[in-house]
Amino acid sequence: MAPHVRFPGVDEELQKLLDANMDQAPARRRAREAFKDIQLGIDHILFKAPTHGLKIKESYEVNSRGLEIFSKSWLPETSQPKALVCYCHGYGDTCTFFFEGLARKFASHGYGVFAMDYPGFGLSEGLHCYIPHFDRLVDSVIEHYSKVKENPEYCTLPSFLFGQSLGGAVALKIHLKQPNAWNGAILVAPMCKIADDMVPPWLLTQLLIGLAKFLPEMKLVPNKDLAEAAFRDLKKREMTTYNVIAYKDKPRLKTAVEMLKTTQEIERRLVEVSLPLLILHGEADIVTDPSVSKALYEKARSSDKKLKLYKDAYHSLLEGEPDEMIVRVFDDIISWLDEHSTKTINS
Numbered sequence: 001m002a003p004h005v006r007f008p009g010v011d012e013e014l015q016k017l018l019d020a021n022m023d024q025a026p027a028r029r030r031a032r033e034a035f036k037d038i039q040l041g042i043d044h045i046l047f048k049a050p051t052h053g054l055k056i057k058e059s060y061e062v063n064s065r066g067l068e069i070f071s072k073s074w075l076p077e078t079s080q081p082k083a084l085v086c087y088c089h090g091y092g093d094t095c096t097f098f099f100e101g102l103a104r105k106f107a108s109h110g111y112g113v114f115a116m117d118y119p120g121f122g123l124s125e126g127l128h129c130y131i132p133h134f135d136r137l138v139d140s141v142i143e144h145y146s147k148v149k150e151n152p153e154y155c156t157l158p159s160f161l162f163g164q165s166l167g168g169a170v171a172l173k174i175h176l177k178q179p180n181a182w183n184g185a186i187l188v189a190p191m192c193k194i195a196d197d198m199v200p201p202w203l204l205t206q207l208l209i210g211l212a213k214f215l216p217e218m219k220l221v222p223n224k225d226l227a228e229a230a231f232r233d234l235k236k237r238e239m240t241t242y243n244v245i246a247y248k249d250k251p252r253l254k255t256a257v258e259m260l261k262t263t264q265e266i267e268r269r270l271v272e273v274s275l276p277l278l279i280l281h282g283e284a285d286i287v288t289d290p291s292v293s294k295a296l297y298e299k300a301r302s303s304d305k306k307l308k309l310y311k312d313a314y315h316s317l318l319e320g321e322p323d324e325m326i327v328r329v330f331d332d333i334i335s336w337l338d339e340h341s342t343k344t345i346n347s
Contacts (some may be wrong), residue, residue, distance in 0.1 A: 018244055025068070025125045028245040032096060032123060035244050037095060042239050045323045046101025053077050054107050061174050063119075063143055065136075070123035071116040072096065074107035081112030082321075083158040083183070083341040086145045088167030088174075088232030089115070091259070092129050092226070092247030094122025098319040102271035102330075109334050112157070114148050116141065118170075122245055129247035134258040135247055138173040145174075147179075150283060158183040158341050165288060165315065166191045169262050175275055184276035184304075184340050186333055189285055189315050191259070193292040209257050229287050232313065240320075242244055267292065273300035277335045280329060282313030282321075 017034050020027045041049055055075045072095055075081060080272060085106055087093050095103075095115035103113040116311050118137050120126030131137055149159055161182055163171030168190020175182060208220065233235035240246070251259075281293040290309065297307035310329065313321055317329045 006189045019123070022245060022247075023128045025123060029123050031244050032094075035242075036096070039242050039244075040100070041199060042242055044098075044239055044319075045326055046098060046105070048321065049101050049104035049108060051104060056104075059064040059145075059212055060123075060206065065119070065140065067119045067140075069116055069119065069144060070096075070117070070126040071114070072103070073115075073148075074103040074113040076107055076112070079110065081154070081157060082110045083160060083337065084102065084112045084149065084154055085115065085160050085162050085186075085337070086117035086148065086254055088141060088161065088163035088170040089117070089121070090167050092121070092166035093166075094243070096122060096241040097246070102318055105330060109337075111153065118145050121247070127252075128218060129255060130252050131247075131255040131258045132216065134169075134173070134262045138170055140179065141170055142174055142177065142267060160186040160337065160340070162188075164188045166259065166317070168192065168220060168288075169259075169266055172266055172273065173262065176272060178268060179272075179274060180332065182275055184194060184278070186278045186280070187293075187296075188280050188317055188329075188334065189282060189288050189290075190279065190293060190296070191263060192296055193263050193289045201327075205260070208253055209260075212253035212257045216252070218253050220253055221252040226287065227320075230315035232282075232284070232316075233320055233322050236320050241332065267295075270296050270299040271301060274302050276340060277302050278305065278333065279305070279307045280310070280317060280332065282306075282310050282315060282317055284312050285315045287315040287337055306336065 016035050017031045020031065022028050022031065053076065055077050058072045060068050060070055087095060087099060089099060094117050099115060101136065103115060106113045117124040119140055120130045121129060149155060159175060159182055161171040163185065168187040169192065171187060172187050172190065172192070175185060211220065227237050227240040231240065273296065279289040279293050279297055283290055297305055310317065310325065313325055318326055
C-alpha cells in the first residue's frame with residue numbers, strides 16, 4: 001500500500017476518508033468531495049486563475065460499457081467558445097486537481113474545455129488505475145468526446161486534443177483511430193516511449209509480462225517516485241500530496257504491460273500521424289523520453305508541426321516548474337491555439 005499522508009489541521013473524519021482504500025470509485029468520490037475546497041486553496045499559480053465569467057459543470061454519465069464516467073466542462077459564460085479543447089490526463093491522474101486551474105485559464109482565454117476521467121481513474125467507475133485494454137480505454141474517450149463534438153452548440157467549432165504524458169499516448173491513439181476528426185493536437189511530454197530509466201531491466205520486464213497473464217490486477221511493478229521525477233520546483237512537488245485521489249501505489253501488472261505495448265505501437269506508427277501538432281517537452285524529463293518527441297516531430301507526416309523543448313525543465317511542464325516556466329509554456333500553447341482556431345475557421 002502507498003503510505004497515507006497526514007494533513008495538518010484535518011479532522012479525524014476527513015483523515016479517515018483519505019486513509020480509506022481507494023480501489024473503487026465511491027471511496028475516491030467521498031475523498032474528493034470532502035477535500036476539494038482545501039485543494040483549490042493551495043498556493044499554486046494555476047489556482048490563481050479567476051472563475052468569474054466561466055460556466056463550470058460536472059456530470060456523471062453511464063457509457064456504452066455500463067461504466068459511470070465523470071466529466072467536467074469549463075466554458076466562457078457570455079460568448080461562443082473560439083474552439084473546443086478536449087483533455088486527456090496522465091497516468092494515475094484525474095481531471096479534477098491541477099487541470100482545474102489549467103482549464104480555467106483556457107476558458108478565460110475564450111476556449112471551451114472538456115475533460116473526463118478514464119474508466120478506473122479519478123472519479124470514474126472501475127478498479128483504480130487498472131487498464132485491462134488500452135484500446136478499450138481510448139474507445140471510451142472517443143465515445144465521450146464524440147458526444148461533445150456532436151452537440152449542436154459546438155459542432156461547427158474547431159476541436160483540438162490536449163494530452164499530457166500518458167494522455168499524449170491516448171491523444172495519438174485517438175488520432176490514429178480517427179485520422180480526420182480533429183483540427184490539431186497539443187502534446188505535453190507525450191508518452192510515446194517510457195524513459196529507459198523508468199522501465200525495469202529486460203529480464204524482470206519479461207517476467208512481469210508473463211505474470212500479468214495470471215495476476216493482471218496485482219500491484220507488483222517496481223517504480224520510482226513520480227512526483228520526484230516529474231516536479232522540478234520543490235514547493236510544488238510537496239503540493240502533489242493534495243491530489244488525494246491520484247493513484248500512488250505500484251503500477252498494476254496489466255496496466256504496465258498495456259502502457260509498454262502502446263508506446264511500442266506508437267513508436268512504430270509515428271509516420272502515420274498527420275494532424276497539426278504542437279509538441280512540448282522538458283529537456284530534463286526522465287519520465288517520458290524527449291528524444292521520442294523529437295522523433296515524432298521528424299517522422300510525423302503532418303505539414304503543420306512544431307516542437308518546443310524547454311531547457312532544464314522536467315516532466316510536469318504545466319504543474320511542477322517554477323512559475324515563469326509555467327507561464328511561458330501556457331502562453332506558447334495559447335498562441336498556437338489562437339493561430340490554429342482562426343486558421344481553421346478561415347479555411
